[in-house]
Each structure stands twice: as structure tokens, then as C-alpha cells.
Amino acid sequence: MVRYMTEIYGNPSSVHAFGRMARKGVEEARESVAALIGASPGEIIFTSGGTEADNLAIKGIAESLSHKGKHIVTSKVEHHAVLHTCEYLEKKGFSVTYLPVDKYGSVSASDVEAALRDDTILVSVMMANNEVGTIQPIAEIVQVAKSRGVLVHTDAVQAVGAVRIDVEELGVDLLSLSGHKIYGPKGVGALYVRKGVKILPVAHGGGHERGKRAGTENVPGIVGLGKAAELAKEEMDSSSEKIKHLRDKLIEGILSRIEHSRLNGHPTNRLPNNVNVSIEYVEGEAMLLSLDQQGVAASSGSACTSGSLEPSHVLTAMGLSHEVAHGSLRMTLGRQNTEEDVDYVLSVLPPIVERLRNMSPLGKRG
């Protein structure tokens, strides 16, 4: 990134040497991103991030296929980038089915099948949930949708780089990913659009990204994403194993050391880096504050909804009561985390919970 910030600073649309060098950086990155998900470079559109990719996928398909139908199927546990775009389309005359999930947060392919109508143009279900880590049965969902000729989009922002993804095997038509969730930079992401699938652009002007996304390319960001994709491809298997081991140790440690705690999300079919637990009779926010003081950076849900007092829409959809949802804690691990980090959390968290329960009117033993 730094080289493309300070040395190769041309505009990729310029025809002079500086421009052409920048263009080369962008196209090499496109190859790396495509290789990570088994796509061809021509199927990758760079965006300013996962949120823009989700907006572009859903609005782009809605606009390009509105003559065929105005029904979209999604789930109740999607990221807000998907949910709020769907809600916007509802105001524009589309109808949207929000599928329920089971207690693990899984969407079932048979529910998708039952929701499909003659005017359904798109199914959008995330690859893996950002709050509870549950991996959705995308391949099955694709099968069901394909048999009815319906396109499938998946928000894979949390899954890319964490689990192996091959768009050919999965059969999805559109897939969103983000740079900063795979150790790349913020402000850059990509949308995979299967060759032959037509989407209408959201941003107009200048014809960049084959006319699908106007604006001078964020060259250093794109190059950073490309490098992160390359590294993810090389290191995913080994780092996922290590992270998964830490995850399981953390989950088991919490469940065995803290009474009235439970795991949220699927026990096995989950992202290798995601720990989400509900600890009853304590406020999640209070737990976070105490953890913060002990030097542990975690969250109570997704970062995007932090600070809001509403309980997580994901946990609510999974059937958790407001009280239990409020006592939830998300810890997401990365390559940089170690056994010591896990041991440290397991040593500080139980006393924090103990103290908070004693103080709180919610405290069982209060």
C-alpha cells in the first residue's frame, strides 16, 4: 500500500506511465481477489467496502430485474447493509420475505424454497453471521434457488479469508467481501458478479469498473486488499486451525467456569474465529466496560450497532429473550491472538461476572 501511496500515485485511467503502473497494480489485485474465491478477474468489481458491495448487489439486481419481478428473499439475521437496503426497496414497491432462523441462527434451504414465488428475482443470505458466527447452508440454498431460476447473493464479509470459498462450487451469482475483515485496509471491498449476470450501477460517471462503479479507483486500498487476499489464500488453512483451537478453548473455558452461560450460534458449523456467549444476570455493556479496564477489547454485538440500546436483531431472531440477549458478549479472534490472550480472558472474565452479579439487581444471588 505504501508504495502505491508514495511512488505509484498515478490515476489508473491516465494513459501515461504513472497511470499505467497504477492500473497494473489494480489489475493484479483483481486477480488475487478472484483467485481467493475461485472467480475470474473480470467478475470482480472493487467498491469502497462490504456495505457498498451489499448495496450494489441488491439494488443493482433489483433495478436490472424489476421487469421480471419485485420479490426478494432474505433472512432476519442479515447485516444491516442488506436489511436496510431491502427495507428501502420495500418503500420503492418491492416485496421482501425475511426468513426466520432456528435457535442456532441457521436459515433452512426448505424455508427458502417455500418462500420462492414466480416473481422472486433474488435470494440474499449471508455466508456467515457477523454476530454469532453461524455458517449458512449457501450451497443448498443455491440449489433450491437455481432450480427456480432465481439469482443468489451472499454477504461473505465475515466468511472470506476465514473459510474456503469457491464461487463455482457454491454456485452463487453475487458475493460481497471487505478488505478490513481480512487484515487488509478499511475503505475497500469487492463484489463478485458472475459473468453474464447484469446489474445496474449505483454510482454513475466515468465508466470505471466496467461501468458498474464509477469513481477513481482507491489504488493503495485495492492493492492492499489484493495482498491481503493473497496472504489469506496462503495462510488460511494453517491460521484457521490455530484460531479454531483458541476459539474452542475460549468457549469451553467460559461455559465451564461461568454458571448460567450459554453459547450463541451453531456449536460446530460456525466461523473459526467467532465466540458469542450469553451470560445471564449481567449486562453485556457492564461486562465490556470491565473487560475494557482489564485491557480486553471485545463487543456485545456487531460494531455497527454498538452504542444502541436495542437488543441484537440476530439474537432476537434466534429466540433469545431481551434479558439474555443483553448479556451477550462477542469475542472475535484473529491471527495475532495467542493462547495467552485466551488464558488471560479466562482468568479475568469469571471474577468480573461474579462481581457484576453480586452488584446487580438482576443478580440471581442478589
Place this chain on the structure above:
Amino acid sequence: MLHYLDNSATTRLLPEVSEAMCRTLNETFGNPSSLHPLGVSARALIEEARVKIASALSVNAQEVVFTSGGTESNNMAIFGVATLYAKRGRHIVTSAIEHPSVLEPLSRLASEGFEVDYVLPLRDGSVPADEVLNRIRKDTVLVTMMHVNNEVGSILPVDVVGRGLSDFLPRPVFHVDAVQSFGKYRIKPQEFGIDLLSASAHKIHGPKGTGFLYVRSGLEIPPYIRGGGQERGLRSGTENVHGIVGMAQAVSALGKWDFWGSVKPLRRKIEEGVMRIPGCSIIGPKQEGLYAPHILSLRIEGVRGEVLVRFLGAEGVCVSSGSACHTHRGGPSPVLSALGLKPKEAEEVIRVSLSIDNDESDADAFLSSLEKAVWRLRRVFRG
């Protein structure tokens, strides 16, 4: 040694900008929406940047919305106003020499039933304020105009138009694409009557992938990208923290330079030099105050601009033929056509754009390579 004279396409990061960005990338990598210390410090950087940029425009920090760049800012402004006021009216006034990121959203709106009035420039590329104000009707909801044209450097009278709009009731919303002028000219949205203003970081020695839209408080345009509700809900998506930090740093850093003091003498030198080459002419306004000195559009008769750009490139001199944004589509630039140039004439135009990075050696290199190129290429073309 490369002589980079294509500063309207993009600019080099100032050293203090790349330093600030690298520091942010490496140290403050938290998600600004996270409540833990890494998130809180990222949030603090964003809000500091917002204050810096707001003070450069003398506006309130909350009126600055960060975007992924100038194109997104223009799209957000135009589609936003169209959606907000579609019921009030469907007439839009603009100029015929806008950037594609304004013209293309407008043609999209035209296909949805909006009526768009394109004010033609005068022969020299200037756009008189009266011509714009005369088009305003009862159902005009938006006037969108660039401040400085990216291809020929015309300065459009945004202050006169902005003030003039107050005579109309209801007053149309005024959007200014200030991508080529922000950081170089003093712009005061409140004084000028500007409701929305787009800017981009990479034209002012800041990073690509970052820009902002000034949205006057009280103007409730709808969200452009939906999701987690960042940027007051107008533009969702995890903030590009290092980009935003870089943009603010570029604004403060550029403020310390005498931009025109270094650019104007170079322009004069290049102008004088090219006038000595037979068949060379300057496109765009000639009258002081009607053109921005950092953008110089030249027509070299008998030499195709694209060929010339490649020839100069081989000599280590980077300039452009038309704007970088037109290279995707081919065909003559709509701006040059609006100035009355025939397609063949428009193809003979190159653009030189200057910044604080440039010095006499760049101007000399350009002039001597140009002379060589013209001599060689004209001979080749004449067989």
C-alpha cells in the same frame, strides 16, 4: 526523472499525509464504531478530521459527510435532492461542461422523467451566471454546477449563482462540484449560498478513495448507502479511517503552501513557451479571474492528443488528453464539443495540470519535449 504535470487527474501524497496515514493504518486500526479503546481512538481521529475540514469551509463539523470520493459525493447529492423533492418539481439546471459523475446521474434522472436544462458555455468555455439564473422555473428543484472545470479550467460563477438563487421562491437546492477547486480557492458555502458541495482528497495531495459532501444542516437528503448508519445514516459502511485522516492532513498541509504563488509563474512560462510553437493555442477562458491557472488546455494542430501524450510519456513527461475519466469511453470530450470544437479538433487537445510539486524544471522539460514532439509527429503525419 518523471515530470508529473497531470495533477488534475490525481496528485502525489504530501509526505506528512502519507506519514499520518501509515500511522493510522498501523496503530489505530480499530473500527470507529467499537466501544473499546481501539475503536474510541479511531473515532476520535475521524471527528478531529471532520473539524479540520469543516473549519476550512467555515461550516459546522456535522455538515461534513465523508464519502469514498468525489464521484460518490456528486451521485449522493444529485440523487439525494431528486428523491427528496421529486414531488415538488422535476426540473434541474446544470452546465454542459460538468464532470461525468454529474452528467451521468442527470441523464439517469432524465430517463426517469426529470427535465434537465444544460447551459452551454460561451465559445471560450466560461459560463455566465445570468445564463444559469435565467433558466430557473417554479419547478426547478436543483441547480448543480462545478466550480472549476477539470478539462479547460473555467471558473464558474458559483458565488453569483448561489446568491442569485435567493431571489427565487421556492429556492432550488444548489450543489457545487468543487473537486478541482477545494483546497485551492476560498469557498464559503454559507456566504455563497451553497447547500451541497463535493470534494475529493486525491486532487489535493490526499489519498484516493476518500472525499466528502458538505450537506447544509436542515437539508434532509436521504441515505445514499444503507447499513450500519455511519455518517449520520447518510453513508453507511465502516469509515475509511486512514483515508479520512489523510484528507484532513492534506487540507492542513496545503494551507501552509502558497499554491498560486508557485503555480501561476509556471503557467505563465508554459503559456509563453507554447505560443512560440506554430499551431498551438490555448483552449478555455483567457480573461483573468475566469480561468484557474493550474489547468491549462492546449490544442496542437495536426497532432493527435493521444499520440502526443504517449510521446511525451516516453520522454518522461506526464500530461493527459482530455480528462482521465474519459479514457474509458473514447470519443471526443463532451466538454470540448460544448466549447464548439469539432471532433477532429477536440482530438488535438492535451491538458497540463499543475500543483505545488512542480517547478521550473517540469515546465522546461514539458516545453522542450513538446517542441520535439510537434516537430517529429507533424512530419510523420504529413508523410
